[in-house]
Amino acid sequence: MVGSRTVTAVVGLVVSLLVTVALWWYFDSLFVFLFLPFVPFLFRGLGDDEPTVVQECPHCGFQATVDSYDYCPRDGTRLEPASDR
Structure with missing residues (x-):
């Protein structure tokens, strides 16, 4: 199929x-x-909205836009929920 x-x-x-x-x-x-x-x-870029940051790394600032990340791919730190800025 x-x-x-x-x-x-x-x-x-x-x-x-x-x-x-x-x-x-x-x-x-x-x-x-x-x-x-x-x-x-x-x-x-036509019609593309900026992705919503769901989680971020407290050490390096990596931002994940999906919930499938648990750890930072750069330094292995556990991601925290993104703060509303």
């Missing part, structure tokens, strides 16, 4: 290739292949 991530990746790849071929055909230039890899950087 194929997972949803695989299906999403395949659909994204097919759509990306179709858009690339369409732009190449429309502009009749290989410049499209140089420009397209940078398109995701143009839309980076």
